[in-house]
Amino acid sequence: MTIHEYNATVDQHADNLYRFFVKNIGDRDTARDLVQESFAKMWIKVRDVEYDKAKNYLFTVGYRTMIDHIRSKKRRDDYLSKQEPDPYEDRDYDLKGALEYGLNKLPESQKTVILLRDYEGYSYEEIEQITGMSASQVKVYLFRARKAMKEILLKNKSLFPI
Amino acid sequence: MVKKIDITLDNYEAFLLERYEGIITPERDQALTKFLESHGKEDMGDSRLFYFDSDDIVPEGSKDRLSIESLKHNAPSEAEEKMLFDAIEDNLTADDYEKLNKWLNEDKILNRHYNAFAATRLDPDDRLSFPDKAGLKKTVAVRRFLYLAVAACMTGILLTFGINLFNKGxxxxxxxxxxxxxxxxxxxxxxxxxxxxxxxxxxxxxxxxxxxxxxxxxxxxxxxxxxxxxxxxxxxxxxxxxxxxxxxxxxxxxxxxxxxxxxxxxxxxxxxxxxxDQKSIDQLPRIPVLGSSGVVSLNPSKPDDIIFSNYPEISESSNIVFQGLKERIRYLDRKSNAIYGFVETQREIVKKEGLFDVAGTYNDKGHFDGLAIRIAGFEITTNK
Structure with a gap:
């Protein structure tokens, strides 16, 4: 990949990667750091990465960087408990809010899979490459994620009346 | 041969129901009595089986929710949910879709689950964008192209001077x-x-x-x-x-x-x-199009033959009306010749002497008196 292609990759995919991190981590500053770290890692390998595979490479590096970050964060200050959203029943959510709530309730692996699938349009095989999960794992996580979110949505009888 | 009847703690209630509905066979009835006695269970009769208080009374008009089909689908089975999931994920065949659509039309509750499943497809939030893309981008390493940049600047400056000097004359x-x-x-x-x-x-x-x-x-x-x-x-x-x-x-x-x-x-x-001057004009390289005016001089050997590319019907040759345009063409011809000639000269020098060179300079007596730097054919020296 040339320097111009690298810069084009920044233009094309920095926003997507940032959204992926924000939705996964829930913190914009951390997401920003992770984007910078991911691109820095790609720059080191810029000569080896082909331009047409840059997005996959970037998300693979980004995903691993994010997992490393979450693990270290968990060890330090029980990260997940701080990220626990408010009880669903306490709020009167619209569809978007309910989805946001449902997404935040998902385990990390399910959240990652559904974000890669819906935000980036990746196939099961591509998600498999990025996350290192097996194809069946990807499908199971995606099913569980959608089912869990569906149950949350169904609790809201104004959104989905009986 | 009498078929053995297996009544267990998991299914004995189904046999009780058969008894209350009067459809139980004598063999089953006998087996049920034996089972209840051996497990300390009592047949309380159908009057004790269902008990409603006022909160449990289904409102008028909502009794269809208690239909067997509706009750069956209050919570879709795992297999049904997987089918709904596959529909959302576009993993179904055309035949499966057809069956599913028929099914959804018949079953409102399953349809509700399907709609909720479909709503779990997330749309990216376009309002979220990375705030510092410029900071991620890389620029070409300065050292690598330093000489070229200096050479380009010098060439540009000297070109400008050259053209201005040429134009003056x-x-x-x-x-x-x-x-x-x-x-x-x-x-x-x-x-x-x-x-x-x-x-x-x-x-x-x-x-x-x-x-x-x-x-x-x-x-x-x-x-x-x-x-x-x-x-x-x-x-x-x-x-x-x-x-x-x-x-x-x-x-x-x-x-x-x-x-x-x-x-x-x-x-x-x-x-x-x-x-x-007149002879040299005809031999100059051409700049055929004059900006946005659409005026074209077609033949280098006939600078007076001009046409308007936008208005070919009024193309003329040697008409005094176009004298100013002809003159302009000649002016640009001279300018182009200056550029081409200048660049060509510098290119020849670079070809012979290289793009960049540093050398010592010596006076008449052979003593070192400074340094000379030559970039793209232009030389700067430090000697007096």
């Missing part, structure tokens, strides 16, 4: 054109004949030529004042208020060299060096 003027081509020029609605190679009048005792006399004699155009700087050979047109000179204000003063065998005989001087 070659900017077109209508006066010359008129004399040179014996063309008809138009000014203020009147046509004035310009005669080639002719100084139209003699200077007075102070060396000035009175333009009024020129105009009265109808032999020349419009120079307001002509001074003789040398009694022998040089005439400077001080005020170049010439016909159609509005486009060339930069040539307010210009020189023309005239020669005469007799010193001071201005009237018989002959204009020189115009033929040289």
């Amino acid at each position: 070659t900017a077109p003027n209508t006066h010359e054109m008129a004399f040179n081509q014996d063309e008809m020029l138009q000014k203020d609605g009147s046509i004035v004949k310009m005669q080639q190679h002719q100084i139209p009048a003699a200077a007075d005792k102070d060396g000035l030529i009175n333009i009024t006399n020129l105009k009265n004699s109808k032999e020349a155009g419009s120079p307001e004042e002509v001074a003789v700087s040398s009694s022998e050979s040089k005439i400077i047109v001080k005020n170049n208020d010439l016909p159609e000179s509005g486009n060339h204000k930069e040539t307010e003063n210009f020189e023309r060299i005239y020669k005469s065998d007799k010193a001071g005989d201005i009237g018989n001087m002959a204009l020189v060096d115009l033929e040289r």
